[in-house]
Amino acid sequence: MTATAGTLTPAQTQGLIRRLTALADDEIVLAHRGGEWTGHAPILEEDIALANIAQDELGHAGLYLGLRADLDGSDPDRLAFFRDAGAYTCTRLVELPKGDWAVTMLRQFLYDTFEALWLDAATRSTYAPLAAVAAKAVREEKFHVQHTALWVERLALGTEESARRIHVALAELWPHTAQLFQPVEGEDELTAAGLLPDLPAVHARWHDLVTRHLQGRCGLPLPATADAGAGRDTHTEHLAPLLAEMQAVARAHPDAEVW
Amino acid sequence: MTPTVTHATPAAIWAALSHVPDPEIPVVSITDMGMVRDVSVDGGRVTVTFTPTFSGCPALHVIRDSIEQAVRDLGVADVEVRSTLTPPWTTDWIGDDARERLREYGIAPPAPAEHGLIQLDAEPTRCPRCGSLNVRMTASFGPTLCKRMYVCESCREPFEGFKSV
Numbered sequence: 001m002t003a004t005a006g007t008l009t010p011a012q013t014q015g016l017i018r019r020l021t022a023l024a025d026d027e028i029v030l031a032h033r034g035g036e037w038t039g040h041a042p043i044l045e046e047d048i049a050l051a052n053i054a055q056d057e058l059g060h061a062g063l064y065l066g067l068r069a070d071l072d073g074s075d076p077d078r079l080a081f082f083r084d085a086g087a088y089t090c091t092r093l094v095e096l097p098k099g100d101w102a103v104t105m106l107r108q109f110l111y112d113t114f115e116a117l118w119l120d121a122a123t124r125s126t127y128a129p130l131a132a133v134a135a136k137a138v139r140e141e142k143f144h145v146q147h148t149a150l151w152v153e154r155l156a157l158g159t160e161e162s163a164r165r166i167h168v169a170l171a172e173l174w175p176h177t178a179q180l181f182q183p184v185e186g187e188d189e190l191t192a193a194g195l196l197p198d199l200p201a202v203h204a205r206w207h208d209l210v211t212r213h214l215q216g217r218c219g220l221p222l223p224a225t226a227d228a229g230a231g232r233d234t235h236t237e238h239l240a241p242l243l244a245e246m247q248a249v250a251r252a253h254p255d256a257e258v259w
Numbered sequence: 260m261t262p263t264v265t266h267a268t269p270a271a272i273w274a275a276l277s278h279v280p281d282p283e284i285p286v287v288s289i290t291d292m293g294m295v296r297d298v299s300v301d302g303g304r305v306t307v308t309f310t311p312t313f314s315g316c317p318a319l320h321v322i323r324d325s326i327e328q329a330v331r332d333l334g335v336a337d338v339e340v341r342s343t344l345t346p347p348w349t350t351d352w353i354g355d356d357a358r359e360r361l362r363e364y365g366i367a368p369p370a371p372a373e374h375g376l377i378q379l380d381a382e383p384t385r386c387p388r389c390g391s392l393n394v395r396m397t398a399s400f401g402p403t404l405c406k407r408m409y410v411c412e413s414c415r416e417p418f419e420g421f422k423s424v
Binding site (some may be wrong): 045048049051052053055056057058059060062063132133135136139140142146147150185 | 281312314315316344345346347348349372397398399400401404408418422424
């Protein structure tokens with residue numbers, strides 16, 4: 001049984017909108033953090049790689065907001081550029097400052113493995129438009145995982161200083177990962193209907209994969225797992241300045257049509 | 260100005276689209292890349308459906324405009340360009356002839372696309388200049404979303420390789 005926008009119940013539509021927006025918000029904010037390295041990355045190739053990854057993440061945000069637009073007629077550009085921090089629903093993991101290279105690569109790795117596994121599960125969604133988007137995006141995401149997994153390994157097994165930095169990064173970021181697997185309001189019903197992936201199952205696969213890589217391959221001891229804490233409407237102090245920078249041009253020229 | 264309405268045939272439209280270059284790799288066309296999925300003619304109205312290669316590709320609007328213009332150049336006034344994600348584009352759709360032109364241009368064509376999720380080892384890639392498989396990837400993201408950077412250990416030539424997607 002395949003669902004379409006027309007066959008969803010109002011509650012399902014609202015739940016789907018919340019999940020799609022959460023995904024898009026994570027991607028937009030993480031892409032901005034990636035973009036902050038443009039012109040500053042350690043080597044030219046990595047400057048280009050992070051810009052590529054950020055571009056892909058923005059592409060995925062566009063796909064998720066496109067799905068949302070089909071449900072409620074919202075304008076993706078307005079959602080990205082005219083919502084304040086209080087209305088954004090990104091996780092705290094992605095809004096933390098870019099930090100050093102270890103923080104950047106490890107965060108991207110932790111997020112990319114989540115996104116790749118979530119998308120892999122979403123290819124089996126009974127909501128056909130989501131399944132199509134997932135099949136598209138998962139092919140791109142695998143390159144991010146390959147790239148960032150290698151960097152985490154290189155830093156962990158590199159010099160004393162690189163290992164020290166990746167240890168510090170893991171201690172800082174790990175407690176924030178649980179929030180990625182926190183359901184949005186109404187999500188359980190959507191999962192039961194086969195519309196969205198089962199988050200605990202994705203979490204188990206994610207935990208297995210990152211443990212094998214971080215602990216098994218890179219020799220990094222994992223910190224204790226934290227609970228997700230507050231929901232996606234509670235942000236760190238870092239999000240508002242990020243949005244102020246990201247939205248400045250759009251808000252200064254709200255009627256601009258050619259960028 | 261009165262638009263001239265011609266009844267272009269699907270074959271003529273496909274032929275016109277086969278001359279629309281990929282904006283980032285002009286040695287191949289959008290039909291060579293397998294991006295054009297469908298052409299339909301309904302009276303004077305032409306609908307072209309294409310599949311984007313990468314979701315974040317910055318050239319999408321250029322491709323869309325080029326398709327529309329190529330059809331208009333046939334004298335068709337009523338053109339609609341649609342995009343579809345289903346089935347998702349894969350490098351397996353790139354034709355043999357286009358692969359050879361990519362190679363001659365200095366870009367290693369993509370290997371058959373694998374669908375496994377996590378592959379820490381990149382697919383085997385052949386140097387487009389000397390044909391050696393003794394190559395080393397120097398950057399997993401190249402100047403465009405679809406390419407990676409390599410250097411050939413046999414002929415010492417640096418080159419770009421198409422990702423298998």
